[in-house]
Amino acid sequence: MAVKGPDPDLPSFIRSWNQFYGIVIGWLVLLIIVFWLITILFK
Amino acid sequence: MSLTDWIVLVVTLLAIVIYGVWKSGSNKNIDQYLMGGRSLPWYHVGLSVMATQASAITFLSAPGQAYSDGMRFVQFYFGLPLAMIVLCITFVPIFHRLKVYTAYEFLEQRFDLKTRALTSFLFLIQRGLSTGITIYAPSIILSTILNINTVYTTLFIGGLVIFYTVYGGTKAVSYTQLLQMSIIFTGMFFAGVVVVSLLPQGVGFTHAIKLAGKLGRMNVIDWKFDPNNRYNIWSGIIGGFFLQLSYFGTDQSQVGRYLTGSSVGQSRLGLIMNGLVKIPMQFLILLIGVLVFAFYQFNRPPMFFNQYEVNQVKKSSYSNEYTKLDNQYSAAFDGRKNKADNLIKAFNGGDKAQISRAQDALKIADMQATDIRKQAIAVMKKNNSKANEDDTNYVFLTFVTQYLPRGLIGLLIAIIFLASMGSTASALNSLASTSVVDIYKRIMNPGASDKNYVVASRLATVFWGVVCVLMALYASKVGNLLEYVNKLGSYIYGTILGVFIVAFYLKNIKGTPVFVAAIITEALVCILGYYDVVAYLWLNAVGCILVILIALILNPLIERPPVRRT
Numbered sequence: 080m081a082v083k084g085p086d087p088d089l090p091s092f093i094r095s096w097n098q099f100y101g102i103v104i105g106w107l108v109l110l111i112i113v114f115w116l117i118t119i120l121f122k
Numbered sequence: 123m124s125l126t127d128w129i130v131l132v133v134t135l136l137a138i139v140i141y142g143v144w145k146s147g148s149n150k151n152i153d154q155y156l157m158g159g160r161s162l163p164w165y166h167v168g169l170s171v172m173a174t175q176a177s178a179i180t181f182l183s184a185p186g187q188a189y190s191d192g193m194r195f196v197q198f199y200f201g202l203p204l205a206m207i208v209l210c211i212t213f214v215p216i217f218h219r220l221k222v223y224t225a226y227e228f229l230e231q232r233f234d235l236k237t238r239a240l241t242s243f244l245f246l247i248q249r250g251l252s253t254g255i256t257i258y259a260p261s262i263i264l265s266t267i268l269n270i271n272t273v274y275t276t277l278f279i280g281g282l283v284i285f286y287t288v289y290g291g292t293k294a295v296s297y298t299q300l301l302q303m304s305i306i307f308t309g310m311f312f313a314g315v316v317v318v319s320l321l322p323q324g325v326g327f328t329h330a331i332k333l334a335g336k337l338g339r340m341n342v343i344d345w346k347f348d349p350n351n352r353y354n355i356w357s358g359i360i361g362g363f364f365l366q367l368s369y370f371g372t373d374q375s376q377v378g379r380y381l382t383g384s385s386v387g388q389s390r391l392g393l394i395m396n397g398l399v400k401i402p403m404q405f406l407i408l409l410i411g412v413l414v415f416a417f418y419q420f421n422r423p424p425m426f427f428n429q430y431e432v433n434q435v436k437k438s439s440y441s442n443e444y445t446k447l448d449n450q451y452s453a454a455f456d457g458r459k460n461k462a463d464n465l466i467k468a469f470n471g472g473d474k475a476q477i478s479r480a481q482d483a484l485k486i487a488d489m490q491a492t493d494i495r496k497q498a499i500a501v502m503k504k505n506n507s508k509a510n511e512d513d514t515n516y517v518f519l520t521f522v523t524q525y526l527p528r529g530l531i532g533l534l535i536a537i538i539f540l541a542s543m544g545s546t547a548s549a550l551n552s553l554a555s556t557s558v559v560d561i562y563k564r565i566m567n568p569g570a571s572d573k574n575y576v577v578a579s580r581l582a583t584v585f586w587g588v589v590c591v592l593m594a595l596y597a598s599k600v601g602n603l604l605e606y607v608n609k610l611g612s613y614i615y616g617t618i619l620g621v622f623i624v625a626f627y628l629k630n631i632k633g634t635p636v637f638v639a640a641i642i643t644e645a646l647v648c649i650l651g652y653y654d655v656v657a658y659l660w661l662n663a664v665g666c667i668l669v670i671l672i673a674l675i676l677n678p679l680i681e682r683p684p685v686r687r688t
Binding site (some may be wrong): 086089094096100104107110111114117120121122 | 207
């Protein structure tokens with residue numbers, strides 16, 4: 080039985096699209112945290 | 123503008139157009155002309171999607187908005203990465219698998235021809251009219267700054283875009299956008315560096331940001347939920363998500379961009395790139411506005427940035443009154459500058475109590491200056507009740523033309539032209555695709571040769587280009603056309619999004635119920651809009667929900683299962 084490998088379009092360090100979407104959400108959360116800290120720091 | 127700037131401006135624009143035309147190659151069939159042969163890599167897709175969304179107003183308005191209102195506008199884009207994920211999961215694989223040219227083509231496969239024709243027709247009206255404004259809005263600002271008649275700036279932008287879009291099709295649009303975005307990033311980076319270098323001695327980047335923060339300009343995140351406040355984290359994530367989903371998922375000017383990807387994966391990567399880069403990019407553009415704000419604490423800003431309106435009042439009988447206020451503003455500025463210097467000294471001293479006192483004193487001085495500015499705007503309105511009291515779009519370009527070194531001014535003006543050209547080119551390309559694929563090829567002349575469709579696509583691009591330029595020229599004659607066009611978008615977007623949501627998520631609903639639901643919704647939305655029952659921005663959500671609800675009600679009534687005869 081043929082085993083389906085990762086999508087060749089994905090960057091080598093990412094295993095699946097779902098993982099990539101998780102990174103996008105993580106990036107958004109990180110940006111919000113950084114922006115919040117900027118808001119507090121420069122108030 | 124100096125001769126050097128004019129040379130930089132003209133050479134940049136021509137180089138980009140020549141590069142786009144050269145790279146586009148020959149377009150032998152409609153797939154190459156409208157889809158670029160579906161061969162583009164992810165970074166092309168990503169930059170093209172970004173260039174389509176970033177109109178000239180993005181680069182003119184955002185720094186000005188940060189100048190007057192701070193950084194909070196960035197929250198508007200928080201829903202975008204989430205919308206990109208939904209597009210990657212749902213829209214992209216379906217559009218790629220069906221090998222559609224337009225988003226509306228999918229609706230025929232899911233529903234029927236009449237639903238496809240209706241949505242494509244609604245898109246043509248909305249995009250056709252709004253593209254005129256995309257050309258007109260920067261034209262009027264550039265004409266004020268460069269002191270050239272609006273007709274010439276409109277014809278120049280429109281003519282150049284029509285030329286390379288007609289000649290090279292989608293590939294020309296995409297290749298020019300690749301270079302446009304590279305120049306835009308470079309130019310904005312240098313603009314930021316120059317603003318910091320222009321700050322007075324002893325005032326560095328951190329001082330400038332701290333100073334702007336003390337005057338409320340570093341308000342990036344607002345956690346408070348308030349439906350009347352347009353920019354807070356909740357409206358950004360929830361409202362922004364639906365807005366971006368409807369724009370990227372159902373507007374052919376965007377769908378046509380990511381369908382040029384060579385595979386589902388390349389299209390997805392392009393959209394994810396947009397999701398990752400868009401927010402930091404907007405943050406940095408706004409930060410330039412904040413630095414300009416800090417700069418103007420130490421250098422006298424114009425009391426009102428739109429010189430056209432200032433000239434109007436100076437020519438009127440209110441001239442003396444305005445000049446008197448201008449002198450008062452100069453005195454208020456000197457006082458404010460003094461307080462800003464004190465705050466910088468307090469920062470260096472590090473004494474919190476002193477910083478707090480200096481901040482309070484600066485706030486009072488800033489309020490005095492703002493108050494005089496408000497009086498000046500009131501004088502302008504007394505002279506002409508239709509005078510535009512919002513000078514946000516003029517802040518950044520005024521700074522650029524007055525303080526940036528030679529050569530960089532030309533580059534920054536080129537950026538404004540390029541941004542306008544990028545989004546206009548995508549719009550013309552999408553209007554041509556929809557006219558030819560959904561109307562001409564499907565209804566008027568099916569079964570013709572590929573050559574025939576390529577010629578039709580070129581003619582359709584010229585036709586829409588001319589319509590949009592005429593719209594842009596006519597816009598100067600009609601005062602509030604911009605608002606009418608925005609309203610029209612809200613009348614239409616919601617209905618189209620509703621049809622797509624039914625198509626993707628409510629599998630049992632058939633074509634006729636959703637078609638009737640779209641017609642009824644459009645009529646209801648027009649009535650609601652005409653009688654101002656809700657603010658027009660809400661019509662998007664209302665239209666979308668109405669289509670879904672009415673289709674759900676009509677489906678069992680219209681699509682009755684056939685009665686079995688025994």
